[in-house]
Amino acid sequence: xxxxxxxDRVVAAMSLAVASEAQRLGELANRETGFGNGPxxxxxxxxxxxxxxxxxxxxxxxxxxxxxxxTGITEIGEPMxxxxxxxxSTNPTSTAIFKTLIAVKARCPIVLSPHPAAxxxxxxxxxILESAARSAGLPDGALQCLESxxxxxxxxxxxxxxxAVVLATGGIGLVRAAYSSGKPAYGVxxxxxxxxxxxxxxxxxxxxDVIAGKTFDYGTLCSSEQALVFDASVASxxxxxxxxxxxxxxSPDEASxxxxxxxxxxxxxxxxxxxxxxxxxxxxxxxxxADGTRALAARVAxxxxxxxxxxxxxxxxxxxxxVDGWRE
Numbered sequence: 001x002x003x004x005x006x007x008d009r010v011v012a013a014m015s016l017a018v019a020s021e022a023q024r025l026g027e028l029a030n031r032e033t034g035f036g037n038g039p040x041x042x043x044x045x046x047x048x049x050x051x052x053x054x055x056x057x058x059x060x061x062x063x064x065x066x067x068x069x070x071t072g073i074t075e076i077g078e079p080m081x082x083x084x085x086x087x088x089s090t091n092p093t094s095t096a097i098f099k100t101l102i103a104v105k106a107r108c109p110i111v112l113s114p115h116p117a118a119x120x121x122x123x124x125x126x127x128i129l130e131s132a133a134r135s136a137g138l139p140d141g142a143l144q145c146l147e148s149x150x151x152x153x154x155x156x157x158x159x160x161x162x163x164a165v166v167l168a169t170g171g172i173g174l175v176r177a178a179y180s181s182g183k184p185a186y187g188v189x190x191x192x193x194x195x196x197x198x199x200x201x202x203x204x205x206x207x208x209d210v211i212a213g214k215t216f217d218y219g220t221l222c223s224s225e226q227a228l229v230f231d232a233s234v235a236s237x238x239x240x241x242x243x244x245x246x247x248x249x250x251s252p253d254e255a256s257x258x259x260x261x262x263x264x265x266x267x268x269x270x271x272x273x274x275x276x277x278x279x280x281x282x283x284x285x286x287x288x289x290a291d292g293t294r295a296l297a298a299r300v301a302x303x304x305x306x307x308x309x310x311x312x313x314x315x316x317x318x319x320x321x322x323v324d325g326w327r328e
Contacts, residue, residue, distance in 0.1 A: 002107055002137070004062040010136040011105050015053035017132035018097050018125065022046045025093040025128075029121040033089050035275030036217035044094035044217065052098045056105050079107040081164025084157045086178065088170045090220040090275065090314065092118035096125040099167050100143060104133065108164070112145040113154045115170065123147060158183065191222035192312035197230035197238065198326060207241035210318070215294045219315045220275040226312055227300070228320040235322050247297050247318070248278065248289045255298035255309065257285040262317055263308035274314045281315060 002010075018025070026041030066075040085099040096112055103110035114122035126145035133143055146153055154174075158166050158181040166185040168178035175187035197206045213225045230238045242249060250258060261284050262273045273281060278296050282289045289296070295316040303310040309319045 002062070004060060006137055007062060007105060007107055008057065010133050010138045011053060011056070011101055013132045013136035014101060014104070014129045015049045018128050019046060019049040021128050022049065025121060025125055028124060029093045029118065032119075032121050033092065033117050033275070035090055036220045037277075040217035041091075041093065044091060045097060048094040048098040049101070052101055056102065059105065061106050077106075080184070081108060082160075082162050083108045083110040084160070084163045084166045084183075085110055085112050086154055086158070086166070086168040086170055086174060087112055087114045087118065087122050089115040089117040090222075091169070091217075092122050093125045095169050096122050097129065100126075100129050103167075104138065104143070109142040110144070111157060111163075113157050114146065114149050116149045119147075119149050155181075158185075188222065190312050191224065192226050193223060194227040194229060195225050196326065197228060197234065199231040199233045201234075203230070203234050203237040204241050204244070207238060207245055211242075211245040211247060211295055214318050215278075215316045218275045218277055219313065219317070222312075224314070226319065227310065228297075228318055229323055230320070231326075232322050232324055238320075242297055246290075246292055246294045248282070248293045248295070250296055250298040254282075254285070254287055254296075255300075257287065258282075258296060258298060258317060259308040261285040262313055262315060263311055267305050267308065267311065269312065269314050276315055278316045281317060 022045035023042045026045050027038040029041050030036055030038045061077045063077060064074055065077050083103040085103065087095050092115065100110055112122060112126055123145055130143045134140065146157065155177060157163060158178055163183055166178045166181055166183050168175050168185055169188045172189045175189035178185040178187050195210055197203065210225045210228055216224065239249065258281065262270055262281065264270050273284070278293045279289060281296060295318055297318045297320055298309050300307050300309050300319040300321060309317065
């Protein structure tokens, strides 16, 4: 029953409150999970609070949204109902923030379900959001968070008769569970992003951009670049650019060691490798790299289980392929 002005006031209050705590929440997420780094998590929190709030601020979500006299169709904004929001360990606080903002903007109650490895930082984010929301007029109980976290609890929440829609961010098993919950679901799972660098591109800029994405929060985003594919005609320039960006190009032996540590025999990423620095990954794999090394790069000959580093790695390890034109 809230008006558009009511909803917008609540969203603005939550955004302001959580943005002021962005650094503390980023550091808390980093300490609790061990993934990524505090400064980049702070940046993500600010994006999820300030930029998302600014983007949705002008959107109309209450009452008549659009009227089409020619067709006689009138579009009316209506809440879907209770949102079950599954929060991952890789991006816990930022995901909790943006899902809460978009749910409340649509007048939907929301229940957060944290990953067990990120319970404390998600609950702290929830407390900040919930306190600001209630102070701005959100009804009691419209924003909730599971405190006893487990896979069973998350599945119960997703399948509850009170739940109307699921926002699921996490591994492939979780996303599949969300899609099979019997409810409408929006799932965000693994990424494994390849980038093709054409011979006509500027190798210096392209490599700089790829490494910026690959190293942000030590590669924990599912949108983080995983494979760099480039034409043989620009190979020397690309390799020089990688060196300029302080990327350590792995020898065949080093690449094999990294593959065993990061991916392992089962073909899935080692949780102990997720969101770790390049130096930490090299040391865990049994060798050392120069101080200031930002990422590790390994030449890979193919794609699939026989080539472990062709998988999504969720850390600053980049696979690369040299090809003879875009068809290859």
